[in-house]
Amino acid sequence: MPSSIRSTMTAVLLVGSAFSLAAAPSLAQQAPAKSQPAAKQQAPAKATPAQQQAAPAPQPEPPPFKEAALTEKQVESVLESQKELDAIAAKIPQPKPNEQPKPDPAIAAQFEDVAKKHGFADYAEYNNVVETISVVMGGFDPKTKTYVGPEAMMKQQIAALQSDKKIPAKDKKAALDEINAMLKSPPPPIQNKANIEIVAKYYDKLAALLQDSQ
Numbered sequence: 001m002p003s004s005i006r007s008t009m010t011a012v013l014l015v016g017s018a019f020s021l022a023a024a025p026s027l028a029q030q031a032p033a034k035s036q037p038a039a040k041q042q043a044p045a046k047a048t049p050a051q052q053q054a055a056p057a058p059q060p061e062p063p064p065f066k067e068a069a070l071t072e073k074q075v076e077s078v079l080e081s082q083k084e085l086d087a088i089a090a091k092i093p094q095p096k097p098n099e100q101p102k103p104d105p106a107i108a109a110q111f112e113d114v115a116k117k118h119g120f121a122d123y124a125e126y127n128n129v130v131e132t133i134s135v136v137m138g139g140f141d142p143k144t145k146t147y148v149g150p151e152a153m154m155k156q157q158i159a160a161l162q163s164d165k166k167i168p169a170k171d172k173k174a175a176l177d178e179i180n181a182m183l184k185s186p187p188p189p190i191q192n193k194a195n196i197e198i199v200a201k202y203y204d205k206l207a208a209l210l211q212d213s214q
Helices: 003-016 049-054 072-089 105-117 123-137 150-163 169-184 193-201 203-212
Strands: none
Touching: 072 105, 072 123, 072 193, 072 203, 105 123, 123 193, 123 203, 150 169, 193 203
């Protein structure tokens, strides 16, 4: 599964289920240099034209998420297309630390072709369907396989973390901080209630797909 999709699904499922998928790593940030006394601080030198040209262009903001009205055919197509998409994603070289990933038009075209082959208008539609699935999955209790909502699942995760004595204190605090931060701005309620029924029908297959993408 492409890393961008894994990241989306992981971020929601991390708190919405028992899956422990690792989110795609963000680019490492350079540690800020220690501040010097004011008397020794110098004004930053202006970048030369060559440096300005070499500077990475700002990345465009992704469009806001809009919940799709899922169909069973779309979910089946997502499941059926994964082996092909995984094979394409495997060709993408991993960026070096502190290096911006460079888009490859040839790879992007292959993603588009696979999406269209499986009935989507384009890769953007495929991506929106996967995001919708992940948001709905985030509200399912993996034990009962019933939809209880993302907030309820986050609270379950908090309770489970607090009672787990095997997790190192530092890791536990980091995980709790992350979930509590997400609780402050939980995903919006599901607008298309039929989406819950469709995801429930394919829950086991979708869960298996996510576990395979670890």
